Amino acid sequence: MSVNASPYREKETIAIHAPEFRERRVRAERLISTGSLIAATPPRDDERHYMHSILCQVGLPRSKVNGTSFERRSGRVALLVEAGRIWTGQDYVQQPLPYGALPRLMLAWMNTYAVRHNTPEIPIGDSASGFLRMLGKQSNGGKRGSFTMFRKQVQALAACRMTLGYNSEDRAHTYDGKPIKHFEAWLSSREHERSFWPGSMTLSDDYYQTLKQHAVPLDLRAYTDLKGSALAMDVYMWLAQRLHRIGARPAIVHWSSLREQFGQEYQGKDPGKDFKKKFQLALRSALVVYPQAKVRRVTGGVMLMASPPPVPFKD
Template sequence: MTKKREGQGAQQIGEIMGDLVAQAQAKAALPPPKRQTKKITPAGLILTGADQKLIEASAEIATTPPAGEDMAFTHAVLCQVGLPRAKVEGREFMRQSGAAWVNVQAGYLDEGKGPVLQPIPYGVMPRLGLAWVSTFAVRNKEREIPIGDSAAEFLRLMGMESDGRRYTTLRKQMHALAAARLQLGFKGRTYNGQPVQQFDAWVSNKDTQQRALWPGVMVLSEDYYGSLIESAVPLDNRALHALKGSALALDVYAWLAHRLHRIEGRGVTLHWKALREQFAQEYRGKDPDKDFKKEFLPALKKVLAVYPQARVKPVTGGVLLIGSPPPIPYKGGPTV
């Protein structure tokens, strides 16, 4: 890495995070407080553990090029239209943005005693789960994904702590994802099917109270695997881990990673209505665009912290996207 790029990276962090970085550095020089769950800077600014991790990831990404395990992948269409972020009532979810659309239908899964209707997958967990299995598939050119010996191992691979609540959420959302029927559409081409062809349900053993084990392998369907290989979008795994507390931030990061390097000229301005229709069609009320803006801007700030090459500026009525390098350079040119 050149000294010029290092300087640009540090400047970008300062512009995005304001004085958070400086405050965190000052905090590091002080003796650690006893039994404190939040970090407090000398100026009185409270930094949560998530804030601190975001700052550390921002500094590392801006100054250290990605290598090896830092590279992750996801499907191009899912960069434009994502899964629901909150629980969905009913058995179907549809989201459309321009020429891209996704339709998710709930399905059944045998949990050991016959078919059980699963909910529609939503939130952070299925996003990280799909990114992880997609990354393994693209890296190894394999449809069979080794999940690991236990849920704890899977959580570790996704950079998440393991506790009782995590296990419960992981079990519920991965069952939902494995059972879901997914349709992806873009510019006249439609993929119909289920991303997961085979999945052995996580069945708990209440009699022995033994921690439930995951299946050794998850098998992606041939059609989904082929579509993924054709259109995989490279992401920085360090950024995914830093943003894992927000489904919206994960969506915005994947969207910008797919979109920004295709923009030419002076850039593109997207207004709040268009952004809400892409990311949050579920917003209703007297002023849904204003409500969405309040949620979008903090998520965007987090994303820009871990995507320092991104040139995105809030402007009157929306945001301005300016052509920027992708977080991970494409080999042999970008996919379409």
């Protein structure tokens, strides 16, 4: 069974006018449209974004984590994320772990600016709503609005500590530190308030130096259209850094390895089955906007075949 088959088929017994299915259908149609555009038109320079290669293999949490640490491993690479605290002017306030699509969009945007301009200092606009627009997100208020979630996630990302580990042929390497060295926590809860909105963030030197050596180019059109699923974003990043490195012989990745790499969040009654179902949907979504990818479902896992990267490398 090819994973390139369309995953967007609702059962006829489901009311197609239900809001959640209408939203799903709209998102699917947008993905298909973006995939067609990507197949026909290579990305412009301003559509070329970057992610650290280790974070392409072992991503941040995708759902809220109970606790202050999170670990993900895959083969020779590992990621440990630890929640930090932010000084508000009066107290150190414990932050949660960053999770979901927003921190991924933030990192991609900041990484891209750092790589393009050869600087660790990242300007982030005059207001929160302005930065949200730069990330391709609509700004709306309320307890569950994008601004409220954005404020929580940007502070969590700024405060967290990441330990990135990877093994070469004969050595183990560790980057240990805060990706964001400097962040001015705002004191106002108003999204358009300028005086309390930090004008820039500064990446730590260690993170910045490893990013310059291990930056993976992504197509912004694909990445932002996958933001409805952090798992689909992670699968897309994984394929972007993996497929072009495969030789003449295809690589088969078994379900046990895929679950170790992507599936810590699945802990229900039948976590293996739940993960397999969600992963296949996420993979199909990623392949819609990565039309050059050659991936096939096989017994026991998926087969990865040599494919062009989603963004051609610069000479």
